[in-house]
Amino acid sequence: MPGIAIVGLQWGDEAKGKIVDFLSGSFDIVARYQGGPNAGHTVYYKDTKLIFHQIPSGILHPNTKVYIGAGCVIDPVVFATEIENLKNLGIDYEKRIKVSYKAHLILPTHRLLDVSIDDKRRDKIGVTGRGIGPCYEDKHGRKGLRVENIERREFKEKVTENMKRHYEILGIHPQNLEEEVDAFIKKALLLIPFITDVSLELSKEVKNKKVLFEGAQGTFLDIDHGTYPYVTSSNPIAGGVFSGLGIPPGSIEKVIGVAKAYTTRVGGGPFPTEAEEKVASLIRETGNEFGSTTGRPRRCGWLDIPMLRYAGVINGVNGMAITKLDVFDDFEEIKVCVEYKVNGKRIDTYTPLISEKNIEPLYATLKGWKQKTHKIRDFDVLPKNAQKYISFIEKETGIKVFMVGVGEKREETIITPYFSL
Ligand code: IMP
DSSP states (O other): OOOEEEEEESSOOSSSSHHHHHHTOOSEEEEEOOOOOOOOOOEEETEEEEESSSSSSGGGGGTTEEEEEEEEEEEEEHHHHHHHHHHTTTOOOOTTEEEETSEEOOOOOHHHHHHHHHHHHHHOOOOOOSHHHHHHHHHHHTTBGGGGGSSEEEEHHHHHHHHHHHHHHOOOOOSSSHHHHHHHHHHHHHTGGEOOOOOHHHHHHHHHEEEEEEEOOOOOOOOSSSSSTTTTOOOOOOHHHHHHHHHOOOEEEEEHHHHHHHHEOOOOOOOBBBBHHHHHHHHHHHHTTTTTTTBBBBEEEEEEEHHHHHHHHHOOOSEEEEOOGGGGOSSEEEEEEEEEEETTTTESSTTTOOOOGGEEEEEEEEEEOOOOTTTOGGGGGGGGGHHHHHHHHHHHTTEEEEEEEEETTTTTTEETTTTOO
16 A cells, blocks of 8 residues: 655745645555655644644644654754643643654754855855755765764764864854754654664554655755755655654655645745736735745745646646635735746746746736635635636646635645545
């Protein structure tokens, strides 16, 4: 019974958290394969808004186990806070969180380096400041600390050595290094009960359990396949599932790609369909497009079909979830980019090789529906122009839409006739 992967088709923030939350009640396991606390998955639990950064939000479903794979990076301080929150909510989590001993640890100095390195760049990436890049840098430079190190005798020595090295790069002479190291270790020790060999366990589980693979960030933030260098340091695409968790290819039966009804991005980098400020701010205010990790206002623009075509191909998307359709409820007209003109030539599929300066997006204009959609649960009951908008996306991408989001809450979701898992 191979699993389902949920991946972002844009630059992250596609409301994957809501789709995962909607589906994860019917899954035995939710597994994260990349990224760390740079992600912010917003979900509602008994009418309380919760934002998870490190632990998969599937933990809110009482029978779902959650896995954090080798491809992830873990900040023990963030992890400890989320455990505390779960405890306060009265959620029974102890036996349902599994952390790979191979995942890497984010040290407090990784966070300092992250901000300092980005500040010095001429073209800022606009990182989340969670220490993601420097932690993956240490991993790939074979200098990092893994979760397994927590249980080893020389852990304190290694943490001290690494933090000293980071402080040297930063040009800082720490006054209380030992205190900082001890405070970090105290949090890291809290991970011990959850450590396991995720690859072995999950490879077995995926044979007879329903597993949902939860991507963080999105296709165009992928370190290899995104808009480099304006990307994150991991592989959010569906292919990342296998290396990130250490499970066999063939473990995925279906890929659901999540895209918003429009496009946003946080931080620097190309954005062909970025709207002028009047439209951008209307989308931003209506869609509450402010970062759930950093609170930063997101850049906003129209839906970019050439991007979805590219993401559809490289992720092998079987069906899409189009989220936040309700943001357009009061719009007279909606533009959708269907092709680009690059140096006089028309191009229908995005490629990260295209430089932003050469791109002229070519738009189709669709009529709005001027009607509230929050309460609608049936595709056929959606206003005709909203149905047309969804059908237009399907026709242009060649990918069926399985689900449509019409609000923030789990139940504000429409299942289309094409939905199948
Ligand atoms: P980093 O992942 O913190 O290194 O940030 C690298 C780039 O990815 C920046 O442009 C961030 O804004 C973006 N980014 C990282 N995580 C997310 C996310 O969860 N949603 C949207 N953008 C993200």
